[in-house]
Amino acid sequence: xxxxxxxxxxxxxxxxxxxxxxxxxxxxxxxxxxxxxxxxxxxxxxxxxxxxxxxxxxxxxxxxxxxxxxxxxxxxxxxxxxxxxxxxxxxxxxxxxxxxxxxxxxxxxxxxxxxxxxxxxxxx
Amino acid sequence: xxxxxxxxxxxxxxxxxxxxxxxxxxxxxxxxxxxxxxxxxxxxxxxxxxxxxxxxxxxxxxxxxxxxxxxxxxxxxxxxxxxxxxxxxxxxxxxxxxxxxxxxxxx
Numbered sequence: 001x002x003x004x005x006x007x008x009x010x011x012x013x014x015x016x017x018x019x020x021x022x023x024x025x026x027x028x029x030x031x032x033x034x035x036x037x038x039x040x041x042x043x044x045x046x047x048x049x050x051x052x053x054x055x056x057x058x059x060x061x062x063x064x065x066x067x068x069x070x071x072x073x074x075x076x077x078x079x080x081x082x083x084x085x086x087x088x089x090x091x092x093x094x095x096x097x098x099x100x101x102x103x104x105x106x107x108x109x110x111x112x113x114x115x116x117x118x119x120x121x122x123x124x
Numbered sequence: 125x126x127x128x129x130x131x132x133x134x135x136x137x138x139x140x141x142x143x144x145x146x147x148x149x150x151x152x153x154x155x156x157x158x159x160x161x162x163x164x165x166x167x168x169x170x171x172x173x174x175x176x177x178x179x180x181x182x183x184x185x186x187x188x189x190x191x192x193x194x195x196x197x198x199x200x201x202x203x204x205x206x207x208x209x210x211x212x213x214x215x216x217x218x219x220x221x222x223x224x225x226x227x228x229x230x231x
Contacts, residue, residue, distance in 0.1 A: 039222075047160075047168065047211055047222040063125060063219060096167055104174065107218040110158040112179065114167035 002026035004036070004097050004115035011121050012087050018120060022080040022097030029055055030075045035100045037111060038071065038082045040093040048093075052100070052109060053080060089122045126150050126214050128223035136231040143199040145210055145226045152192045153216030159188055159197045162225075163208045171210075172197065202228070 008020035020038070027034055037052035049062045051071040061069050070083045080097060095118055098111035127150040137143055147157065155175040160168035170179045172188035175195055185200040199206055207230050212223040 046224045047213075049220060049222065060218065098167075104156070104215075108156055108215045109220055110170070110173050110213060110215050111160075111168075112170045112173075114169070117167050 002099055002113040004099060004113060006095060006097050006115045006118040008095075008118055008120065010119060011123065013124050014088055014122060016087050018082075018084040018087050018091070020082045020084075020095055020097075020118065020120075022082070022115060024078045024080065024099075027099065028075065028078065029053070029073050029080070031055055033102050035102060035109065036073070036080045037098050037100060037109065038080075039096045039098060039111070040091075041096070041117075042090075042093040045093075050084075050095075051082060054102070054106075087122045092120065092122045094119045125219055126153060126217050126221055128212055128214055128221055130210075130212060130223040130226045132226060133224075134227045134229055136229045137202055138231045139202050139204055141202050143197075143202055143206070143228055145197040145199075145228070147190075147195040147197070147212035147223050149193045149195075149214055149216075153214040155191045156214060156216035157188075157190070157195050158213045158215065159186075160211045160213065161206075161208050162211065168211060199228070 003025045034055045038050040051061045053071045068085045097115045099113040129148045131146045157175045159172040162168040176188045209225045209227045211225045
């Protein structure tokens with residue numbers, strides 16, 4: 001059974017760097033075809049894709065926040081980490097990590113398993 | 125970037141009624157479209173991929189159709205647990221995107 005769980009700070013100050021961890025269970029990111037992404041959702045608003053990492057360590061970023069994001073994987077710990085620099089109150093959101101499988105094509109990404117999400121508030 | 129437009133913004137219906145949700149893409153995404161359901165305080169749940177393939181465990185009252193730029197999610201008979209927000213997501217382009225969502229509310 002595939003599960004994902006997000007962890008990290010619930011409150012960060014403006015200009016700080018956010019570091020979120022996604023702990024994976026039921027699959028390994030060393031397995032061909034597997035991938036994990038981060039998606040966020042401001043309160044009452046829609047979903048926004050942030051970053052994805054593939055089993056082969058290829059990484060892609062959403063265009064709007066690309067300069068502020070870094071995604072990495074630690075297969076030995078079965079974790080994926082997202083860092084976002086220079087946090088601002090508009091970055092207040094629930095951050096989700098989610099699993100994908102490149103079974104319809106390497107760039108054909110949709111998410112079949114999601115973590116519960118973690119609410120991050122940016123405030124001084 | 126491919127922009128997805130969902131309509132209507134809110135759909136007010138009664139249990140047992142049929143719901144028809146639309147998702148339109150700014151350019152063709154072939155059949156690379158997914159639908160998700162999200163209830164308050166929960167993560168999105170995958171309903172449909174490939175425009176029309178139900179995910180594991182999804183009831184057959186949910187169906188998807190369309191290709192190119194116009195897609196539809198149909199819920200044949202609304203159950204109380206179906207009142208939620210529904211998002212479409214295109215993955216026909218490497219910079220995949222989500223739509224703004226349609227809320228299905230109890231009338």
